[in-house]
Amino acid sequence: MLDIRNVTKRFGGLTAVDDVTLSVEKGQILGLIGPNGAGKTTLFNVIAGTFPATEGEVQFKGERIDGKRADETCVMGLARTFQIPHVFTSMTVGETIMIGAFLRQRSIPLVRKKAEGVALAVGLADRFDTPTASLTTAERKRLEVARALATEPDMILLDEVMAGLNPTEVNRMLELVSDLRDGGVTVLFVEHNLSAVMKICDRIAVLDHGAKIADGLPREVMDMPAVVEAYLGAPATPADGGSADAAS
Amino acid sequence: MQLALQLLLSGILLGGVYALAALGLNLIFGVAKIVNFAHGEFMMLGMYAGFWLMTLTGINPYWGSPLIAVAFFVVGAAFYWGVMRFTIYSTELTQVFATLGMSIALQNLALVMFSADYRTIQTMPDGRSSIDFGFVHLSSDRVIAFLFAIAIFVGVILFLRRTFTGRAIEAVSQDLMAARLMGINTQKIFLITFGLGIGITGVAGAVLVPSFYAFPSVGTFFVLIAFVVVVLGGLGSVTGTMIGGLSLGLIESYVGYFSPDLKEATHFILLILLLAVRPQGILGVKGAEKESLK
């Protein structure tokens, strides 16, 4: 579905992403993790089209997308969310989701129906007519997912959707992400919350200092000494929720 | 060669003057993130202050500048307290229109009080109005205004770097939230910044009235010059303001020699191109221009 080939991104003298090759298979949930400053967000932004790669290329469904504008990749079926939710402040939840749905469909009743379906899926059905300004952080994060989901993506990029949520909210979000996959959407998500990653990812890739140091099944990856060292600095139980929160 | 040198020197003098005209705008923008569309009108009032001081009391604006600085500091602080204080956390739109409203009011106030006549003053006795170096002539008033610009820039930089209040102003300009959490009284800082910015602008106007005509709508000319300088040099950067001023002065000096009519259009075309290519300016903070209407 998504192929990242030898992508390097430099800002002046700083190499934020260093020759990363990574691919995501259809129907998978891939977690992209790594300590602060490892280049996760930069790689994410290259994929999402925020800025072009210095070297290498990104292919989505066999077509090159690096350097394309975010709205173009969105049309191709690659949607994203933002770590800090960007809400349409003058709109209601329903209108926000409809904005996404307008991409595939211009008939108002159909768009509205679609939006209601998405709202139900992300657990915002009872907030459909609420102004976005009065949502909680957790609801805003779900609205981010909803807006992306409404564009009917084949793949969705999630940027730290768990950050700032309490354990109950994290669990709801995990359910939502699994539901996405069960609905046939491929997911790549950048995450700090290790326990979350462990629970639902089919595969995990680890970045450190811009380079990929591991890539594989969650259990395997977390046992690799290089990963443990890079991520936590000292050997520890990786699945431990407490230490995971300390990393975020 | 001689011509090139003459253009270079008069360009530098003009540049210093432009930098001085823009400093107040940039200070206020840097700290309060407000573009003061009434900036030119405060400058215009400074010019009238210089004019009337000389006309009524015979004190020339150079000696009178401390008095004008104090008076305009008060005016600036009052402008903040009476108007801008209410808009500091509002949308950019509100800020633009609050300052535009001020601009309309002041411009017409000047028209009511001083009429539309063009006014200027002569500070130098005949025969000493220009300094002759043999191969180049420089206007004495421009040289004095330039020296004022240098002195004020050095003063502002020292103030910002060496005094507690100055450090606090810098802190607010870099991160309002953090500064507040550190216990800085941001209202007071904004008040001082407006006072300082408009105080400098008043002095700038006063020392320019011997070499530029004062009239009620002259502010429009200066506010646009100030925009160009600020964008050229960098938003929120004091040193950048000087560099921006000098660059504009030199560009104008050379363009003006070859095509006097196009001189003014160059300002605007330069401004548009600059905003498009490098909106953060030569020394500005990248991303400042991305601050959206919120």
Added chain:
Amino acid sequence: MTRLTQYFDMRPRDALGALILVLLTMGLPLVIANDYHVNVLVLVFLYAGMASAWNILGGMAGQFSLGHTAFFGTGAYTSTLLYNFAGVSPWIGMVAGGLLSMVFAVIIAYPAFRMRGVFFAMATLAFGEAIRILLIYSRKHVDMPYGLSINWEPAFGNMIFEERSSYALLAGVFLLIVTLTAYGLSRSHAGIYLRAIRDSEEAAVAAGIPMRRYKMIALLISAFFTSAGGTLLAQYVLYIEPTTVFSMAYSVDLPLMALLGGIGTVAGPILGAFIALPLRDVLLDLFGSGAAGLHLVVYGVLLMVIVIVLPSGLIGGARSLLSWLTRRTAARKSEDT
């Protein structure tokens, strides 16, 4: 251009608003006899139309232009030059000016759409000023008088009329067309896309909105109608010169009216124009005897007060008042029970 699809059906209060507007624009010119009042009416309609045009870009799309004088002046100059020197009917000149303004809009869009907020405002302001200076400059090379008068030869084809009320009707039609366009836009998917762009460019793009295209649509519509307003005003005044038709005053007045009424709403700019222009006249009556410009001092101060007290305009203010009243009544009721 993308086909516009309707976003929602017309609401009852929109129908009421439309009825009021039609009665005002078509009725008042026939009812009012006083020449002075008809004059105010013509100006109010024209300004309301142009403020609505500005609002499509500045309010709906959130691109705060301070350079609309460029489009206004282009409209006034194009039709007048074509009429005076080539005998082309101002009706055609109006369209030609509108198209030329659209060309200018495309030129300024390239640099300006890379900026946001106050930087967009500064760039457009500089653009407006640059056009005026370039015009004054070029005049020296093409032997054109400073001011241009249009001969008073009333004929429909000349867009010159015997009666002032005909101008009022024409201006009223102009206002209706602009309002209808703005309304249609606001009820279509494009309208909600523009709102999305205004609220958050990042999120809009992430939702697959081709942002530049929609900003451009808003700019082109806005430029065309502002330009048409320039032609209409030139035909009414029958005299133009660079400093008046390319005056920064238009760039400031149009957004001002939109802001006063309620920025981003369809009715806001109209309401704003209906209040701001007569207000200026009233102030002139009150203070005009004192000294020239005194009424504008008061106007400027009022402006400051209004934007501070009512940052979302009269419509926004009325809305908050209404919701406050509803909440209070609700609170009262719950207290009673």
